[in-house]
Amino acid sequence: MSFVVAIDGPAASGKGTLARRLARHYGFAYLDTGSLYRAVGQAVRDAGSDPADETAALAAARALDINRINEKAIRTREAGEAASLVAVMAPVRAAILDFQRDFAANPPGGQKGAVLDGRDIGTVVCPDANVKLFVTASPEVRAHRRWLELKGSGSAVSEAQVLEDTRERDARDAGRAASPMKQAADAHLLDTTNLSIEAAFGEAVRIIDKSMS
Numbered sequence: 001m002s003f004v005v006a007i008d009g010p011a012a013s014g015k016g017t018l019a020r021r022l023a024r025h026y027g028f029a030y031l032d033t034g035s036l037y038r039a040v041g042q043a044v045r046d047a048g049s050d051p052a053d054e055t056a057a058l059a060a061a062r063a064l065d066i067n068r069i070n071e072k073a074i075r076t077r078e079a080g081e082a083a084s085l086v087a088v089m090a091p092v093r094a095a096i097l098d099f100q101r102d103f104a105a106n107p108p109g110g111q112k113g114a115v116l117d118g119r120d121i122g123t124v125v126c127p128d129a130n131v132k133l134f135v136t137a138s139p140e141v142r143a144h145r146r147w148l149e150l151k152g153s154g155s156a157v158s159e160a161q162v163l164e165d166t167r168e169r170d171a172r173d174a175g176r177a178a179s180p181m182k183q184a185a186d187a188h189l190l191d192t193t194n195l196s197i198e199a200a201f202g203e204a205v206r207i208i209d210k211s212m213s
Ligand SMILES: Nc1ncnc2c1ncn2[C@@H]1O[C@H](COP(=O)(O)OP(=O)(O)OP(=O)(O)O)[C@@H](O)[C@H]1O
Pocket: 009, 010, 011, 012, 013, 014, 015, 016, 017, 018, 034, 145, 146, 149, 192, 195, 196, 197, 198, 200
């Protein structure tokens, strides 16, 4: 049976950085579920439609081919915004739910476990995950990290604008009716506001090792 690590938390809290490192450390498969919503949102934009249009979003979700996701195109500010708009739609979420569950239960490459990160992994996608982490940090720290990242990739967006986007996205993700972002009752809270990447990784390994022994 696959050992599943579920990581949830708000935008730019460090979920992906942590999840990727954990997957490498334990030899597990990794799925960034946010990339699925980003790819759906970006596909709607590419088709010239409005990400708030449910018919267009559902068609894009049903047509999603994870092997054809354009990693660069989905990392923009606009793709993040489009992702959070399509993510409020229950039919869109339903269209990609089985894929995520199957990935967790049967990790590709025959790996013995999987790390999934997103907003509803511990609550909806994998409620029986072996370990659940809820990774967070203050909005200001998260916005600063994301701004540095966007600046590094050539974006001229201001830090104040990134903070505003971050707050808006958090509110939409936590406030929606369908699978809202929420810490599962049995999740460990990991606040990275004052933790380096290394320290956050060390804390997560301590929690996971304990649950494996
Ligand atoms: N503990 C940390 N200290 C400093 N920087 C960090 C830390 N964790 C992650 N970062 C940096 O913050 C940025 C956001 O991290 P990451 O992409 O892992 O967040 P995320 O929660 O997966 O975001 P999203 O949900 O929006 O995809 C990255 O540039 C990453 O290098």
